[in-house]
Amino acid sequence: MKTYVLGGGCFWCLDAVYQKTKGVSSVVSGYTGGHDPRPNYESVCSGTTGHAEAVAVTFDENIVPSDVILGMFFVSHDPTTLNRQGYDVGTQYRSAMFYSSEDQRETFQAAIEKAQQHWADPIVTEVVPLGTYFQAEEIHQDFYAKYPYQGYCQVIINPKLSKARKEYGDWLV
Template identity: 70%
Template sequence: MKTYVLAGGCFWCLDAVYRKMRGVTAVESGYTGGGYPNPDYYTVCNGTTGHAEAVTVTFDETVIPSEVILDVFFATHDPTTLNRQGYDVGTQYRSAMFYTDEQQRQEFVDAIGRAQEQWDDPIVTEVTRASTWYPAEDIHQDFYAKQPYNGYCQVIINPKLAKARKYYSQWLAA
C-alpha cells in the first residue's frame, strides 16, 4: 500500500473522486502544511493557519498505478491558479503535494511534468515535505456520499466526477 497527501482546493472534491477509484483502500480529509496546532474547519477557513484542505489517499499499486492517482489529481482540479479553486479562495485551497521521502517527491515532480502538457498556463502546485496531519471532522469525511444533493456537490463536485468518468473510467469501481 502507498499513501499520498494531496491538496487541490476543497477536500470534498478529491475525497469524492478518489473514493470511486478501484484500488483506493482509504481516503481521509484533513489539514496539513500549516503551523497552527490542532486546527479545525473554522480556523483553517479563516485562512490564517497556513494549512491546506487535503486528503490522504491510500491505494494498492498492484491494482492502480501511482501515475494514475497523480494524473487524476491534476485532471480534477486547476493546478494553475494560486490559492484558488473556482469560488474557493485562500491559501487553504492551494494546489499542493506533500511528500514523505525523496522518491515520492520525484514522483510528484514527474507528475507535474506530465500534467503541464495538458495546461496552457504554468502549474503552480507546490511540492512540500509532509508535516503534521490533522484529520478533519467527521462531517467532512465522505461528504459527497452523505450529502449528494447539497448545492456544492451538485455544482462543483459532480462536474469533477464526470471528468474522472470521461478520462479514467477504466479505473473507477463498478
C-alpha cells in the same frame, strides 16, 4: 500500500473522486502544511493557520498505478490557479503535493512535468514536505457520499467527477 497526501482545493472534491477509484482503500480528509497545532475547519477556512485542505489517499499499486492516482489529481482540479479553486479562494485551497520521502518528491515532480502538457498556463502546484497531518472532522469524511444532493456537490463536485470519469473511467467504480 502507498499513501499520497494531496491538496487540490476543497477536500470534498478530491475525496469524491478517490472514494470511487478502484484500488483505493482509504481517503481521509484533513489539514496539513500550516503552523497551527490544533487546526479545525473554521480556523483553516479563516486562512490564518497556513494549512491546506488535503486528502490522504491510500491505495494498492498492484490494482491502481500511482500515475493514475496522480493523473486524477491533475484532472480533478485546476493546478494553474494560485490559492483558488473556482469560488474557493485562499491559501487553504492551494494546489499542493505533500511528500513523505525523497522518492515521493521525485514522483510528484515528474507528475507535474507530465501534467503540464495538458495545461496552457504554468502549473503552480507546490511540492513540499509533509508535516503533521490532522484528520478533519467527521462531517468532512466521505462528504459527497453522505450529501450527494447538497448544492456544492451538485454544482462543484459533479462536474469534477464527470471530468475524472471521462479521463479515467476504467479506474472508477
